[in-house]
Amino acid sequence: MRPQSKVEGETGGNLTTTLKARSPTATSMRSFLIRLSGAGLICVLSLAEAHARTGGEPVAVPQIDLAPCLAAAAADDMDKAAPACAAVIENEKTAKEDLIKALIARGALYARRGQIDRAIADDSRALLLDPGLADVFNARGELWLKKGDKPKAVQDFGAALKIDPNHEKAKANHKAMARELERLGAQMALAGKPSFNCARARKTVERAICGNRELADLDREIFAANARVIREARNPAGAKALQREQDDFIARRNAEFGRPGYDLRKAMQERLQRINGVDGY
Structure with a gap:
């Protein structure tokens, strides 16, 4: 018979029982390590594959x-x-x-x-x-102008000049638009106002003109057109003849207004057409 070891003697059957109790923990740990090693291996293989595809260089962003x-x-x-x-x-x-x-x-x-x-x-x-592109501001201003948006066009031309005060195209565009807006502003200020002072209007036809925006604008346009052709007349005699024709129109207008069949608007439109060249001027 084999002699009983000291350990066996001291513990008896308890050592075998203890090892058996600990075996599940050891098995679980071994299984975990195996799984961990597998995951790590997959990771390493993935990195190696990526490294092989790129030749060891970082992936470049295509230009x-x-x-x-x-x-x-x-x-x-x-x-x-x-x-x-x-x-x-x-x-x-x-x-x-x-x-x-x-x-x-x-x-x-x-x-x-x-x-x-x-x-x-x-x-x-x-x-x-x-925002520092003067050429683009000028180009967009010209586009706004084509769309008929003059205030935005002037704004862009001004922005171009603020960036580059010597920008030739922007200077020319801004100057032209400033004059155009000034002219439009003057027209708006005069809109509905005839060539004479309505506060001093005494004749019935004059009061009718003052009371109608379209007639008032026609009267002002006739006055301005007549002044232009007189100024452009070839000689003093021609200028006097043109003024006499205008005076005759005013006298006829004053006398015929209110009579049956007289159309003041039509008479004024025909007079403006005649001055502006329909009949040879």
Whole structure:
């Protein structure tokens, strides 16, 4: 018989029982380590595969080629420019400088093709990205002018000059528009006012003219047109003849107003047409 060890003697059957009680924990730990090793292996393999695909270099962000957009826009080729520029403009990774160039190029192409609203939209987006573009402000001002929005045109021309006081096109455009707005303002101030002072109107026909905006405007236009042709007359005798014709019209108007069949508006329109060249002036 094998002699009983000291341990066995001290613990009896308790050691076997203790090892059996601990075995599930050891098994669970071993299983966990195996699973962990598998996950780590998969991770390592994935990294190795990515490394092999890129040759060990970081993945590069593909660059958008701006050249086809600029070339097609410069050649006025809408079929090629539309997709080429859209590829640059709609890509979130396009550099800011390239995006501005593409917007300006496409906007200019739209403008040449008469697509004013689209051109304004591209120029406006470019100006949001860079508010210091004097050329683009001037270009957009000219587009506003084509749309008939003179206040916005003047505003853009002024913005261009604020950036570049020596911008020749913007200076010429701003000056022309300032004169036009001044003229329109004067016309608005005179709208509905005849050539004479209504506070001193005594004749019935004069009071009728003062009470009607259309007749008042016609009277003022007749007066201005008559003054112009007299000023442009070839000689003093011709100027006197023109003034005498105007005086005859006024006398006839005053005498015939209120009579059956007399149409004051029609008579004034015919007089204005005659002065402005219908009958040889």
